[in-house]
Amino acid sequence: MISNTDWKFGAEQFVRTLPDKVFVHCSEKNMFRLTLDGVDVMGDRLAEEVLEVIQRKPNLQKISFVAHSVGGLVARYAIGRLYRPPKKENVEDSTNGTSIDDLKATIGGLEPMNFITVATPHLGSRGNKQVPFLFGVPAFEKAANLLIHWIFKRTGRHLFLNDDDEGQPPLLKRMIEDYGDCFFMSALRIFKRRVAYSNVCYDHIVGWRTSSIRRTIELPKWEDYINKEYPHIVYEEHCKACDTEQSELISTDDDSFDKLEEELVTGLSRLSWEKVDASFHTCRQRARALNDDGFVLEDVPHLTDFLPHLPSYPNPLHHSHAYAIVKQTFVGPEDAVAQNIVVHKDSPRGVHFRRAGPREKVYFMPEEVRACIVTCGGLCPGINTVIREIVCGLNYMYGVDDVLGILGGYRGFYSKNTINLTPKVVNDIHKRGGTFLCTSRGGHDTNKIVDNIQDRRINQVYIIGGDGTQRGAALIYKEVEKRGLQVAVAGIPKTIDNDIAVIDKSFGFDTAVEEAQRAINAAHVEVESVENGVGIVKLMGRYSGFIAMFATLASRDVDCCLIPESPFYLEGPGGLFEFIEQRIKENGHMVIVIAEGAGQEYVAQAMQAADERDASGNRLLLDVGLWLTQKVKDHFTKVKKMEINMKYIDPTYMIRAIPSNASDNIYCSLLAQSAVHGAMAGYTGFTVGPVNSRHAYIPIARVTEAPNTVKVTDRMWARLLASTNQPSFLNSNEMLPM
Ligand SMILES: Nc1ncnc2c1ncn2[C@@H]1O[C@H](COP(=O)(O)OP(=O)(O)O)[C@@H](O)[C@H]1O
Numbered sequence: 001m002i003s004n005t006d007w008k009f010g011a012e013q014f015v016r017t018l019p020d021k022v023f024v025h026c027s028e029k030n031m032f033r034l035t036l037d038g039v040d041v042m043g044d045r046l047a048e049e050v051l052e053v054i055q056r057k058p059n060l061q062k063i064s065f066v067a068h069s070v071g072g073l074v075a076r077y078a079i080g081r082l083y084r085p086p087k088k089e090n091v092e093d094s095t096n097g098t099s100i101d102d103l104k105a106t107i108g109g110l111e112p113m114n115f116i117t118v119a120t121p122h123l124g125s126r127g128n129k130q131v132p133f134l135f136g137v138p139a140f141e142k143a144a145n146l147l148i149h150w151i152f153k154r155t156g157r158h159l160f161l162n163d164d165d166e167g168q169p170p171l172l173k174r175m176i177e178d179y180g181d182c183f184f185m186s187a188l189r190i191f192k193r194r195v196a197y198s199n200v201c202y203d204h205i206v207g208w209r210t211s212s213i214r215r216t217i218e219l220p221k222w223e224d225y226i227n228k229e230y231p232h233i234v235y236e237e238h239c240k241a242c243d244t245e246q247s248e249l250i251s252t253d254d255d256s257f258d259k260l261e262e263e264l265v266t267g268l269s270r271l272s273w274e275k276v277d278a279s280f281h282t283c284r285q286r287a288r289a290l291n292d293d294g295f296v297l298e299d300v301p302h303l304t305d306f307l308p309h310l311p312s313y314p315n316p317l318h319h320s321h322a323y324a325i326v327k328q329t330f331v332g333p334e335d336a337v338a339q340n341i342v343v344h345k346d347s348p349r350g351v352h353f354r355r356a357g358p359r360e361k362v363y364f365m366p367e368e369v370r371a372c373i374v375t376c377g378g379l380c381p382g383i384n385t386v387i388r389e390i391v392c393g394l395n396y397m398y399g400v401d402d403v404l405g406i407l408g409g410y411r412g413f414y415s416k417n418t419i420n421l422t423p424k425v426v427n428d429i430h431k432r433g434g435t436f437l438c439t440s441r442g443g444h445d446t447n448k449i450v451d452n453i454q455d456r457r458i459n460q461v462y463i464i465g466g467d468g469t470q471r472g473a474a475l476i477y478k479e480v481e482k483r484g485l486q487v488a489v490a491g492i493p494k495t496i497d498n499d500i501a502v503i504d505k506s507f508g509f510d511t512a513v514e515e516a517q518r519a520i521n522a523a524h525v526e527v528e529s530v531e532n533g534v535g536i537v538k539l540m541g542r543y544s545g546f547i548a549m550f551a552t553l554a555s556r557d558v559d560c561c562l563i564p565e566s567p568f569y570l571e572g573p574g575g576l577f578e579f580i581e582q583r584i585k586e587n588g589h590m591v592i593v594i595a596e597g598a599g600q601e602y603v604a605q606a607m608q609a610a611d612e613r614d615a616s617g618n619r620l621l622l623d624v625g626l627w628l629t630q631k632v633k634d635h636f637t638k639v640k641k642m643e644i645n646m647k648y649i650d651p652t653y654m655i656r657a658i659p660s661n662a663s664d665n666i667y668c669s670l671l672a673q674s675a676v677h678g679a680m681a682g683y684t685g686f687t688v689g690p691v692n693s694r695h696a697y698i699p700i701a702r703v704t705e706a707p708n709t710v711k712v713t714d715r716m717w718a719r720l721l722a723s724t725n726q727p728s729f730l731n732s733n734e735m736l737p738m
């Protein structure tokens with residue numbers, strides 16, 4: 001849905017692009033309920049408004065119209081009123097004696113240039129699938145025809161072609177001729193270009209045919225068309241003027257044939273039109289849907305979306321000796337990464353993301369780049385590797401040497417201190433855990449951050465952080481776009497919990513799983529060495545139990561794994577106590593791994609704790625490991641009168657604080673390089689990450705809209721249950737009192 005604000009924004013951008021050359025007036029005379037007054041009444045108002053503007057701005061020479069929806073019809077009516085025919089008294093050309101038009105026809109005295117309509121119902125809206133939300137059901141369309149004037153008043157009658165002012169033909173029919181003192185067609189004809197933009201799908205009010213002035217039988221070959229620059233444009237056609245006589249009208253017995261509609265198509269086709277079909281298939285960012293095979297590109301924004309005249313330069317990698325031998329140095333402009341790689345023979349190709357990597361052209365001169373890096377949220381192994389590789393990647397691959405480290409998370413943007421990051425400064429940091437730049441939660445103020453970006457003349461922002469951080473990055477990108485700044489915003493997803501959607505896994509997760517083995521192993525050694533030993537290991541995982549699940553699967557020493565996604569209960573048949581007893585009897589000991597977010601409601605109940613939040617708004621977790629240890633101990637000593645040896649290990653922060661392992665180090669380097677390539681190539685508002693093992697640029701909203709959680713209905717969880725043979729706690733709905 002395009003709103004008033006969107007148009008105002010577009011107008012501002014247009015003026016910004018051509019300062020002093022254009023004046024844009026956004027019509028104000030037909031707002032709100034005034035839109036119900038009828039196309040003619042609104043057209044008269046618009047004509048008056050245009051004349052007032054022309055009077056106020058005597059230097060104007062040319063005029064163009066950009067009109068949306070019914071506004072396109074109103075504008076067509078208005079130009080019919082504003083048309084000024086060529087002056088009659090033609091001047092005699094003294095050189096060859098021929099007569100020439102000294103003055104051409106005008107629109108209100110100005111030279112007509114572009115007449116652009118966007119989703120305008122040129123053929124009206126009655127029947128024949130012209131209003132998609134009526135689903136093409138004739139009964140609905142007939143009912144709408146009868147009822148429309150109750151809702152949309154006079155405008156409704158005009159759109160449904162059932163107006164008959166004093167026996168005159170419907171207005172839209174009158175508008176395909178010069179009619180009375182309105183020069184509808186003459187006016188439209190004298191514009192240099194007429195352009196009709198239409199939505200191929202997902203426009204529930206104005207169908208594709210009526211907005212693109214086409215007959216049902218005229219289906220364009222969308223599948224053969226590719227627009228590399230604007231992927232949401234799925235077809236463009238220059239239709240020449242076609243002067244068909246009314247008698248030659250195409251006629252058919254088909255029910256859907258509507259004579260009046262046919263007359264409108266024929267009438268308007270007497271003029272040439274540029275027709276542009278757009279598809280915003282997923283309603284997310286830029287996306288392109290090709291009609292036949294269901295290929296969808298969920299694209300990321302590019303700086304040229306809002307700075308169309310940004311110059312580009314050859315990628316310096318053209319001259320890199322390292323890349324000289326690579327067969328394909330640059331990623332192809334059409335390369336995409338499929339989100340789903342398991343498909344059926346006939347299934348649509350589905351969602352794809354733009355493949356990450358270096359591009360032929362870059363939109364920054366290396367010496368003009370001032371980049372900054374910020375790290376936010378909790379720690380995670382590998383952050384320093386990402387920082388190091390952004391700095392080195394920018395420097396070694398693109399010759400950028402101005403990189404600032406923002407200290408202490410988002411709030412570091414407001415502090416005076418930054419640190420200059422050079423390859424030398426960051427040379428060894430990947431060997432250390434934590435973040436060289438420090439981090440924080442909370443303190444995100446979009447406007448203040450973007451003010452600082454502007455003040456410091458930063459033009460590339462690399463933001464390393466989890467879901468909260470990426471939400472903040474999306475706001476920064478939006479504000480940058482609103483201000484029209486040449487600033488690329490790149491997000492690098494970080495979280496030890498692996499709770500970020502779309503990407504295969506987050507960096508540091510592997511390291512965490514590996515490190516968790518040491519704690520599990522310690523617990524196992526401890527409980528094996530005593531009688532009736534029960535070990536509990538708490539691992540991180542606020543909402544997602546991935547670390548617990550993978551650590552359990554990897555270790556094989558774990559008897560039971562508890563995660564937030566799979567509720568458990570303690571007492572009664574199928575409960576945890578029963579299982580512990582059984583395992584102790586069988587093996588003499590047992591090990592439980594519990595993710596910190598599991599069973600929180602029980603702990604909160606037991607401790608009568610209030611719902612507390614951290615500075616970022618994340619729920620503060622209660623210590624479920626401690627609670628469970630106490631519960632198990634109480635149950636066996638007090639109820640079962642059985643001596644057990646409890647060992648509780650909480651290695652959470654120890655795991656998070658270590659440097660990344662070898663495979664995470666490589667992963668972090670690739671992430672950083674992909675981010676650098678993306679920003680240099682002018683992409684912005686993106687998160688980078690591997691999708692089915694290939695790095696891709698993903699719209700930020702896609703990774704933040706829902707967290708990645710363990711699907712207990714997937715085979716992976718079944719594998720875990722099979723490996724531990726623990727209860728599935730599936731009858732947890734019939735939970736017994738704790
Ligand atoms: N919805 C949000 N909008 C803007 N900024 C946010 C949002 N959620 C979190 N942030 C900011 O992102 C940073 C890190 O968020 P947090 O949730 O603590 O960690 P993580 O990004 O690792 O999930 C904090 O500075 C916080 O203020």
Ligand SMILES: O=P(O)(O)OC[C@H]1O[C@](O)(COP(=O)(O)O)[C@@H](O)[C@@H]1O
Nearest residue numbers: 377378466494495496497540541542
């Ligand atoms: O104590 P802190 O530093 O606030 O962090 C604790 C939380 O951070 C996490 O590591 C997740 O951090 P993020 O939200 O930054 O990804 C959780 O596993 C844990 O619950």
Ligand SMILES: [Mg+2]
Nearest residue numbers: 466467468495
């Ligand atoms: Mg988070």
